[in-house]
Amino acid sequence: MEKQRIVIGVSGASGAPVAVEVLQFLRKCESIESHLIITEGAEKTIRQECGISAAEVAALADVVYDIGDIGAAVASGSFKTAGMIVVPASMKTLAGLAAGYSGNLLLRAADVCLKERRRLVLAARETPLNNIHLRNMLTLSETGAIILPLVLAYYNRPQEVNDLTCHLAGKILDLFGLDHLKFKRWDGGMAV
Numbered sequence: 739m740e741k742q743r744i745v746i747g748v749s750g751a752s753g754a755p756v757a758v759e760v761l762q763f764l765r766k767c768e769s770i771e772s773h774l775i776i777t778e779g780a781e782k783t784i785r786q787e788c789g790i791s792a793a794e795v796a797a798l799a800d801v802v803y804d805i806g807d808i809g810a811a812v813a814s815g816s817f818k819t820a821g822m823i824v825v826p827a828s829m830k831t832l833a834g835l836a837a838g839y840s841g842n843l844l845l846r847a848a849d850v851c852l853k854e855r856r857r858l859v860l861a862a863r864e865t866p867l868n869n870i871h872l873r874n875m876l877t878l879s880e881t882g883a884i885i886l887p888l889v890l891a892y893y894n895r896p897q898e899v900n901d902l903t904c905h906l907a908g909k910i911l912d913l914f915g916l917d918h919l920k921f922k923r924w925d926g927g928m929a930v
């Protein structure tokens with residue numbers, strides 16, 4: 739069976755643990771081949787939030803690209819993928835994408851998804867949001883991207899931070915139709 743390629747972009751917003759959770763899940767999926775791009779900003783947030791190096795995160799992916807390698811396979815629409823997840827997506831990365839300014843490989847790969855009408859999930863993270871952030875998100879949503887803000891949910895009663903991380907990772911995986919057990923699904927009510 740031919741594996742489906744999913745591109746993962748990690749930019750320098752808060753939320754690096756969610757990216758790690760997604761990559762760890764994809765690693766176990768025999769049907770998926772993960773292609774990873776990490777920005778320089780994300781190298782800092784990975785160290786700060788996960789206490790590990792970007793190289794350790796990269797080791798979770800099947801294929802890893804240098805952020806400056808604008809000639810890489812994922813920079814071309816002719817390289818077939820099922821789409822891309824940018825997790826977390828910084829406001830700077832959203833701005834570049836909304837402006838069509840493909841200044842690095844992550845932006846170029848995401849722009850390819852937009853032009854090829856492929857699934858693009860942007861796990862945006864900032865708070866509060868200014869009008870520029872909001873306008874960029876609207877522009878990207880209108881262009882076909884799915885904006886998935888990294889916002890917390892309490893309805894399934896998280897007990898620890900990892901529960902919140904898993905919930906966000908699961909919401910992302912849902913958008914690629916991947917079966918996971920990252921959170922208990924709402925079925926109309928829960929025993930209290």
Ligand SMILES: Cc1cc2nc3c(=O)[nH]c(=O)nc-3n(C[C@H](O)[C@H](O)[C@H](O)COP(=O)(O)O)c2cc1C
Nearest residue numbers: 749750751752777779780786828829830831863864
């Ligand atoms: C610890 C840390 C947390 C940050 N969190 C955010 C954030 O949540 N959202 C955001 O838009 N930028 C955040 N930033 C700022 C971005 O990293 C910065 O704007 C960077 O230039 C983004 O570049 P990139 O999108 O190429 O990774 C954070 C920076 C650091 C060091």
